[in-house]
Structures are given as C-alpha cells and as structure tokens.
Amino acid sequence: MKKTMKLKTLLFHAVVCIYAVPSAVAQVSPLPHLSREGAVTQLIVEGKPFLMLGGELHNSSSSSLDYMQPIWPRLAAMHVNVVLTPVSWELIEPQEGKFDFTLVDGLIQQARGHDLHIIFLWFGSWKNGVSTYVPAWVKADSARFPRARDEAGRPLEILSTFGAASRDADAHAFAALMRHIREVDGQNHTVLMMQVENEVGVLGESRDRSPIGNEAFSKAVPPELMDYLQKHKDALIPEFRKMWEDAGGKTSGTWEQIFGPGKPKGMAIPVRTLSPPLTPEEHETAWRSLHWPVDEIFMAWQYARYVNQVTHAGKVEYNIPMYVNAWLQQRDHAWPGTYPSGGPLPQVLDVWHAGAPALDMLSPDLYVQEFDELCARYTRSGNALFIPESAGDARGAANVFAAFGQYAAIGYSPFGIENPSTAAPEGPMAKAYEFLSQLSPFILAHQQKGTIAGVALDKDHSNKKVQLGNYTLNVSFARSWGTTQNPDYAAAIILATGDGEYLIAGKGVSISFSCDRPDCPATGLASVEEGTFVGGLWAPGRRLNGDEIMSGNGLRLAGENHSIQKVKLYQYR
Numbered sequence: 200m201k202k203t204m205k206l207k208t209l210l211f212h213a214v215v216c217i218y219a220v221p222s223a224v225a226q227v228s229p230l231p232h233l234s235r236e237g238a239v240t241q242l243i244v245e246g247k248p249f250l251m252l253g254g255e256l257h258n259s260s261s262s263s264l265d266y267m268q269p270i271w272p273r274l275a276a277m278h279v280n281v282v283l284t285p286v287s288w289e290l291i292e293p294q295e296g297k298f299d300f301t302l303v304d305g306l307i308q309q310a311r312g313h314d315l316h317i318i319f320l321w322f323g324s325w326k327n328g329v330s331t332y333v334p335a336w337v338k339a340d341s342a343r344f345p346r347a348r349d350e351a352g353r354p355l356e357i358l359s360t361f362g363a364a365s366r367d368a369d370a371h372a373f374a375a376l377m378r379h380i381r382e383v384d385g386q387n388h389t390v391l392m393m394q395v396e397n398e399v400g401v402l403g404e405s406r407d408r409s410p411i412g413n414e415a416f417s418k419a420v421p422p423e424l425m426d427y428l429q430k431h432k433d434a435l436i437p438e439f440r441k442m443w444e445d446a447g448g449k450t451s452g453t454w455e456q457i458f459g460p461g462k463p464k465g466m467a468i469p470v471r472t473l474s475p476p477l478t479p480e481e482h483e484t485a486w487r488s489l490h491w492p493v494d495e496i497f498m499a500w501q502y503a504r505y506v507n508q509v510t511h512a513g514k515v516e517y518n519i520p521m522y523v524n525a526w527l528q529q530r531d532h533a534w535p536g537t538y539p540s541g542g543p544l545p546q547v548l549d550v551w552h553a554g555a556p557a558l559d560m561l562s563p564d565l566y567v568q569e570f571d572e573l574c575a576r577y578t579r580s581g582n583a584l585f586i587p588e589s590a591g592d593a594r595g596a597a598n599v600f601a602a603f604g605q606y607a608a609i610g611y612s613p614f615g616i617e618n619p620s621t622a623a624p625e626g627p628m629a630k631a632y633e634f635l636s637q638l639s640p641f642i643l644a645h646q647q648k649g650t651i652a653g654v655a656l657d658k659d660h661s662n663k664k665v666q667l668g669n670y671t672l673n674v675s676f677a678r679s680w681g682t683t684q685n686p687d688y689a690a691a692i693i694l695a696t697g698d699g700e701y702l703i704a705g706k707g708v709s710i711s712f713s714c715d716r717p718d719c720p721a722t723g724l725a726s727v728e729e730g731t732f733v734g735g736l737w738a739p740g741r742r743l744n745g746d747e748i749m750s751g752n753g754l755r756l757a758g759e760n761h762s763i764q765k766v767k768l769y770q771y772r
C-alpha cells in the first residue's frame with residue numbers, strides 16, 4: 200500500500216515536471232529535454248534542437264553578481280549561448296533548512312538580460328573530489344557527516360559516500376534548489392540543464408577506507424549491480440568486460456572475489472604520476488591501463504548510488520536534463536586516487552549506468568591531447584556527448600568542430616570562459632563560435648540524419664581520413680598562400696548534402712576525395728563554390744578553380760578566417 204502511494208506521488212510529480220507549472224496563465228511549455236532518435240541524442244529547447252556553444256566560468260566568479268555584471272555582455276558578444284555557472288550548497292543553505300536563492304535569482308536575471316541560457320553546476324557534497332563547498336554546519340559536524348579515510352585511518356577532506364545523513368542533506372538542498380528554479384524559470388527556460396556535483400571520486404586514496412567503507416568492501420557485490428552486468432554482458436564497455444572476465448567472470452561474491460585484488464596494503468599513492476620516477480615509456484602508457492580496478496569499481500558504485508539519490512530528488516521537483524562530469528585518468532594522474540577514484544570515467548560507465556539511472560549523461564572534462572580517443576570512449580553505450588570543460592584556446596577552437604561533427608556532441612564548453620584571452624572578440628574561440636552559430640541549424644539537421652563528419656588537426660595528428668557518404672575524405676593541413684608552415688591547428692565540419700555533394704566549413708584544411716567502389720574509377724571535382732549563409736540561405740561567392748582547388752586535386756580552406764565551400768564530385772574513366 201505504502202509502495203503504491205509512493206509510486207502514485209512519483210508519477211504525479213513526473214507528469215507535472217514534464218511540463219512547467221504555469222502561474223496564472225494556463226499555458227504550458229515543454230521543458231528542456233533530451234530527445235533520442237536512432238543513435239543521435241539532441242537537446243530540445245522550446246520544441247527545437249539546440250546546439251550549445253557553451254563556456255564555463257571560473258569557480259568563484261558567479262558568487263558575486265557585481266563581479267558578473269561586465270562578464271555577461273562579453274560572453275554574449277563572443278556568441279556563447281549557454282553559460283555554465285556554479286551554484287554552491289554553502290551559499291544557498293548557510294544555515295540548515297534556511298535557503299537563500301538571491302544569487303540564483305540574480306544570475307538568472309542577468310543571463311536573461313543578455314539572452315543567454317544557464318547550466319547550473321551543483322557544487323554540493325563534492326567539487327574536484329573534495330568537500331570544500333559544503334556549508335559550515337556540515338563541515339563542523341563530522342560525526343553526522345563522516346569523512347572518507349585513508350589506509351592509515353586519517354580523515355580526508357571528502358564526505359564519505361557512506362554517510363546517509365550527508366546524502367539526504369545534499370538531496371534535500373538540491374531538491375529545494377530545483378523547486379525554486381521551477382518556480383522562477385519553469386516558463387522561461389533560461390536554465391537548460393544541471394550538473395550534479397563536480398568531478399566526484401576519492402583523491403589521495405584508491406578507495407574510502409573508513410571502517411564503514413571497509414566493511415562494505417568486504418561484503419558481497421550488491422545484486423542490483425551484478426544483475427545489470429549479466430543482463431548487459433554483450434554490450435559492456437570492452438575494457439570493463441575484460442577486467443571482469445580476467446578476474447574469473449564470477450556472478451556473485453565479494454568485491455575482490457569478483458573484480459580481483461585492490462591496491463596492495465601499505466602502498467603509498469603517488470600524488471601525481473610524473474616522469475621521473477616513471478620512465479618516459481611508463482609515463483606514456485600507464486594512464487591507459489587500469490590499476491587496482493576493484494577499488495575504482497567499488498567507489499564508482501558508491502558515488503553512483505549517492506548521486507542518483509541527489510539527482511532523483513531534484514528531478515522530482517523539476518525534470519530537466521542532468522549529468523555528472525569526470526576528471527579523467529591522464530599522464531600525470533594515472534592511478535585511481537591521483538584522479539578521483541570512482542568518478543564517471545570511461546572504463547566504469549557501465550557501473551554508473553547501473554547505479555545512477557536518474558542521470559541523463561556522463562560527461563568528460565576533456566583537456567587531454569587525445570581528444571578523439573576520449574570522445575569515442577564517451578559515446579559508447581549510447582551515452583550522449585556533452586563536454587562541460589575543455590580548452591578555450593586555438594586547440595579548443597579546432598576541437599569543437601570534431602565534437603559537433605564527428606561525435607554529434609550536444610554542447611561544448613571551454614573552462615574559464617571569461618579569461619581575457621578566451622573571451623577576446625578576435626580570439627580563436629570567439630571566431631569559431633561566431634562561425635558555428637551561423638551553421639548551427641545545418642549542423643543540427645545533419646546530426647539528426649547522420650550525414651555529418653568533423654575533423655580537428657594538430658601537429659601530432661596532421662592528417663585524418665573520414666568516411667562520409669560514398670567517399671573517403673582525406674583531410675590535412677592547408678598552408679596559406681606564400682607561407683611555408685602549417686598552421687598550429689585546423690578544423691572542418693563536413694555535411695553530406697547529396698550523392699557526391701558536400702558542404703565543407705572550416706579553416707586551415709585541404710581535403711581530397713577518394714572512392715573505393717567499382718563504379719567510381721576516378722574522382723574529380725565537378726564544381727567548387729565559396730559562399731556564406733545569410734539568414735539561413737546560401738549566398739554564393741567566388742567560383743573556385745585552378746590554384747584554389749589544387750588543379751583539381753581537392754579543396755583548400757586556407758587563411759586566417761573560416762570559410763565555407765560547396766563541392767560536387769564526378770567520376771571519369
């Protein structure tokens with residue numbers, strides 16, 4: 200009976216939350232939501248797909264509305280359309296049970312004043328692994344809100360995932376925040392999505408070794424997780440499945456019986472995994488292998504369960520898309536504990552999917568050089584790609600093309616967007632966003648159809664091949680006329696607009712075409728036209744031939760500025 204009541208209440212909230220609750224007017228408008236068609240997921244805002252040209256503020260900027268005042272117009276001018284801004288537990292609930300949403304309201308008002316959207320980052324129990332954003336009344340009461348501990352029993356400045364009171368208090372605050380956002384923004388939809396916590400996971404240890412953590416670690420793996428793994432066995436992330444099978448592929452037992460031994464007793468965790476003491480080879484390779492996987496899997500499950508409850512509590516109040524972000528394993532952070540152990544990393548996506556079904560996405564903070572590799576790893580298992588943090592320099596301005604074109608990302612967001620160099624009106628990010636905002640409707644339409652590709656080049660990846668339509672496109676650097684050096688970065692988005700017809704938009708690339716089909720013995724360029732989109736319509740410019748098409752060998756989008764070309768291919772014998 201009790202269960203039925205609970206279910207009814209949840210269903211009621213779910214129905215209410217699909218639509219915003221209007222105040223006086225009986226008009227309802229659909230909330231921002233994710234829509235999945237085939238393999239592609241898109242963010243829908245006011246009934247239409249929306250491509251997020253985002254930017255994340257520095258951690259402390261949005262704690263002062265005065266400080267923010269001059270930042271908004273600069274972001275709007277650089278064609279950012281959504282700003283990722285922290286909202287912290289300590290500032291909205293300074294005293295237990297007493298909420299203050301002045302800052303939240305002010306940020307929403309300021310964003311609206313510049314026609315910008317917001318993604319709020321909930322700095323609740325954890326921010327970069329640690330718990331510095333929890334209110335003072337939580338910090339002061341470690342009996343009620345216990346800390347994770349290292350092997351020596353020392354407390355870490357990290358709330359333990361085993362603290363039920365911490366989880367409930369966080370969920371309570373997050374629910375209050377979401378209720379408030381629904382009340383003030385349920386009709387306007389300035390707020391598009393929520394990030395729940397920030398880069399969770401244990402730092403400084405491979406797992407929480409508090410007495411309650413150790414006890415849980417000695418027990419059987421919960422049946423919910425084992426059932427999920429068995430049910431999805433064929434679709435599991437390959438490195439995860441291998442890890443499980445290498446440990447014997449058991450379906451019941453303790454964590455170590457199922458996933459093998461954890462970090463050896465007494466072994467100190469290096470703060471970073473710098474080279475030296477590692478050899479350069481170890482430094483290059485260690486970050487791609489999994490170390491003490493059981494510790495990371497165990498923590499991933501605990502964080503996923505905790506975050507799921509916080510997310511669920513928020514969604515019951517206001518059901519907009521919610522995601523968690525990950526601090527990635529990387530060269531200088533190769534062992535769990537040097538990066539937050541248990542975060543939503545690519546090797547444990549399945550554990551997060553099993554433990555946190557309330558979340559819509561698992562998102563990488565993608566600063567590493569291996570941009571394509573990580574995008575590919577995060578788009579497995581149907582996970583939609585959103586990149587909440589990344590570079591905002593020339594490299595970022597190139598990678599955003601690959602994200603939208605090759606991985607159907609719903610959004611991209613450089614960190615520290617208000618930095619003078621990142622936000623500079625003539626800077627690489629502003630120029631890329633201005634260009635992409637012109638192309639957004641076409642990118643979205645082609646993402647839906649799967650007729651899009653994207654490429655970013657740098658000095659370590661100076662040519663790439665992409666398959667699109669019936670052709671292979673060979674993309675490499677194009678030097679500006681009269682120069683002898685490649686640009687540092689280059690990028691293109693390629694839309695297949697018909698059989699042998701492409702629209703290519705980018706900078707610094709040359710592109711040749713090849714076809715392996717027997718009916719296309721030799722491929723030539725029938726015509727190449729440069730142009731722009733004005734009010735969504737193609738406005739042709741120069742007809743390109745001769746040097747500009749490398750005497751028929753391919754396209755050149757060279758020079759300082761982005762450009763767009765349309766090409767038709769033909770076959771000859």
Ligand code: DGJ
Pocket residue numbers: 258327397398564588614
């Ligand atoms: C990742 C974090 O998520 C951000 O909040 C910020 O601290 C950046 N790192 C700084 O590089």
